[in-house]
Amino acid sequence: MSDPLLQLEEIVVERGRRRILEVPSLDVLPNEVLAVVGPNGAGKSTLLRVIGQLERPSRGKVLFGGIPISGNPLPFRRRMAFVFQEPLLLDTSVEGNVRSGLSLRGVPANERQRRVEEWTSRFGIAGLRRRSARTLSGGEAQRTSLARAMVLEPEVLLLDEPFSSLDAPTRESLIDDLDAVLTTNRVATVFVTHDRTEALRLGDRIAVLMGGKVRQLGTAAEVFSSPVDSEVAAFVGVETILPGRIHRLSAGLASVAVGDHTIEAATELQSDADVLVCLRPEDVIVSGLADAIPMSARNHLRATITRVRPAGPYVRLELDAGFTLVAHITKQSLEELALSPGSNAVASFKATAVHLIPHRPG
Amino acid sequence: MSSRTAALGLVVASLALLASSCGGDANELVLGATTSIQDTGLLDEIVRAFEGVTDYHVKPSVGGSGEVLAKARRGELDVIMTHSPADEDKFIADGEGLDKRPVMTNFFLIAGPEADPAGVRGTASMSEAFKRIASGRTIFISRGDQSGTHLRELATWGEAGITPQGQPWYQESSTGQGQNMIVASDKGAYTLVDSSTFTVFEKRVGLRALLRDTEKPNIYSVIRVASDKHQNVNATGAIALAEFITSPAGQCVIADFGMEEYGKSLFEPAARCPSANVGG
Amino acid sequence: MDLIWDGVTEALRLIFSGDSYVYEVTFTSLLVSGSATLIALVLGLSIASFLAFRAPPGRTLALSAFNAGMALPPVAVGLLVSIMLWRTGPLGQLHLLYSRTAIVIAQAVIATPVVAALSTAALQGLNPNLRLQVLALGASRWQAALLLFREARIPLLAAAMAGFGAAISEVGATIMVGGNIKCSSLTLTSAIVLEVGQGDFETAIALSFILLAVILLLITLFTVLQQRRPPA
Secondary structure, three states: OOOOOEEEEEEEEEEOOEEEEEEEEEEEOOOOEEEEEOOOOOOHHHHHHHHOOOOOOOEEEEEEOOEEOOOOOHHHHOOEEEEOOOOOOOOOEHHHHHHHHHHHOOOOHHHHHHHHHHHHHHOOOHHHOOOEHHHOOHHHHHHHHHHHHHOOOOOEEEEEOOOOOOOHHHHHHHHHHHHHHHHHOOOEEEEEEOOHHHHHHHOOEEEEEEOOEEEEEEOHHHHHHOOOOHHHHHHHOOOEEEEEEEEEEEOOEEEEEEOOEEEEEEOOOOOOOEEEEEEOHHHOEEEEOOOOOOOOOOEEEEEEEEEEEEEOOEEEEEEEOOOEEEEEEEHHHHHHHOOOOOOEEEEEEOHHHOEEEEOOOO | OHHHHHHHHHHHHHHHHHHHOOOOOOOEEEEEEEHHHHHOOHHHHHHHHHHHHOOOEEEEEEEOHHHHHHHHHOOOOOEEEEOOHHHHHHHHHOOOEEEEEEEEEEOEEEEEEOOOOOOOOOOOOHHHHHHHHHHHOOOEEEOOOOOHHHHHHHHHHHHHOOOOOOOOOEEEOOOOHHHHHHHHHHHOOEEEEEHHHHHHHHHHOOEEEEEEOOOOOEEEEEEEEOOOOOOOOOHHHHHHHHHHHHOHHHHHHHHHOOHHHHOOOOOEEOOOOOOOOOOO | OHHHHHHHHHHHHHHHOOOHHHHHHHHHHHHHHHHHHHHHHHHHHHHHHHHHHHOOOOHHHHHHHHHHHOOOOHHHHHHHHHHHHOOOOOOHHHOOOOOHHHHHHHHHHHHHHHHHHHHHHHHHOOOHHHHHHHHHOOOOHHHHHHHHHHHOHHHHHHHHHHHHHHHHOOOHHHHHHHOOOOOOOOOHHHHHHHHHHOOOHHHHHHHHHHHHHHHHHHHHHHHHHHHOOOOO
């Protein structure tokens, strides 16, 4: 593990009486993409602005390459680049915009042209160089903003929900291009988003920020499959969260009483009786009563379908097994199984798909 | 950084440029004059002539006699030219002014519509005429600004035993001499005006000179502001101007003024101009 | 009506005969009002960037004062400035009364609130994140201010024109502090008043037309500048 490029220490941001952000410690490693996810109002933008030296925290400090940042923030800003949710372009041509940071940072004139050409091609806007910024579409404008940032060859790239105001196909295309750029030019990036799939796609590590605090920091797998508490779980897309009690535990396998059922879960918990049982909807397999039961799955619950709702490429089912289970299945499966509200079915899932969180009731 | 200092530099430079234009302070002479002197154009002539023979830069401060005397009392003026004898005497008695000298005279007249509904033409005296205007309830426009003309007008009302203020036919225009005539002309009203202004504005308005006040001429005097009372008064300059305007040279300027355009002097100089044909 | 027509012909005659009185007076107006506008721009833009970008506490109160200042009666300003410049006043030692400088001061006092109020509104109209973006690109506070002024140039130029208009059309304060000294402190507006006072209506109307023409010319220039599309 190399030395962190950026370190946040004891950062607190207060506005009036409200504590917006409280981060005792956070590192950004060189060459990594750190995705910061959280619901709206969690303080993500504030965090990014503190890192980018655009906002002074009420307390705490930021270290850049081990050196605490103090005094005039301008030299440090000039080592980073920031992209906002809106393109925030200047009223000039695309080329003028991409150049703007270069002249501010005193990059030599001959170098400027080369960089502008390179980065406008890499973001696919080379043909738009002469166009006025006012005439660009949302996607073109955001590409310009990204090119404007990357052309500066920053040590740290800060992205504040750069795709949130774009429509889905534009967003897809732009994420692809950004992914390619970040893979080729490994630059330390802090990427803020409220969209989990974006975070999964681009992030090497993921920090979950809720209520101004970092609730969990880890790899995608760690955060998404093993959320540290119920709030994080809910945010990262765990849709079934049920209170239960462990009544037997041996060799990493727990038997948890949930309602009238017993659910088997693979866990590292050593003890403790009260838990929350977390289950991702994509891990729940639904079958008809008469169908063959998959043998490696240890959990099979009889349930009644209570709700069927199409959700994009899949279908979201709510099942009642004495408690509510949520499952995602394909449309084809829905038709093949002839499921509808009121149908009886079996919900199956593996013990390894179940994640237990210790739960302190009350 | 540099563009800010450039902008500030530009501002300072332009201020410096402006400040340096036209006159330092040792040669500055502030002359308080009443509006009739400016409105007739005589003030420009006097200033031009004076500056032609001296190094002084005259800065005229023009207003009604009331305003001029008030400013003089504050020491804001070096020398004044007014035509309000009662106020002038008080001014000197209060120790504010020195060395009052008569400069020129004209006379007051009542101007009014050709038709003369109040029958002012041919009345025996000014106060008689005023009585007729009051009883005929024809409109009278007053300067209303404590100027010399206004004070003379009020004195005449006093003589006639009439209080015109508040009466519906008595209106105050609060304007300068020339403007006042225009207002009166528009309304077909009577007004009191000095002869010089009347001559200048006569062709502009539909008023006629109905009665001249030959008994009490309108005397313009020059008074130096008391330099012992006020620190910054340019005493030498004031003396120079007072001397000039009462000297033959100055008096000739006054005598000549109006000759070309009107065929007569607009103002009668207090002393004779040796070479002039002084008309009536 | 014929008086107005006479005025127009007189105006043309005065211009083309190179009448020194008219050129002198026009030059004085332009010099004085131009300087006053420049001062108003420097002061007004500084105030505007402070209020718009730093958003200090009490901003609304300060802004109310400047907005009200747009409606300041010029003649009241003239009286106050002249009292300051009187020999007995605090700035009397500077001997500025009845000079071009005094007029510049008075007109600058009148124009600055106009420029400040309208410029603040112009800058507040910018996206608040734009300033952060510009700072993030590496601009110092000054570079950022200039960049943002360029972004807001349309309403800012309107503010400049409003300030200039306030200065050049002003007459009450000008007469009070400038005196009507033919050599130096007579502007187009005060000359118009003087000519009317002396009954020279044709000259007064001629000067009015010249003043209007000057204003129209300058404002057109500004407007063209304002509406120019940036190089695409």
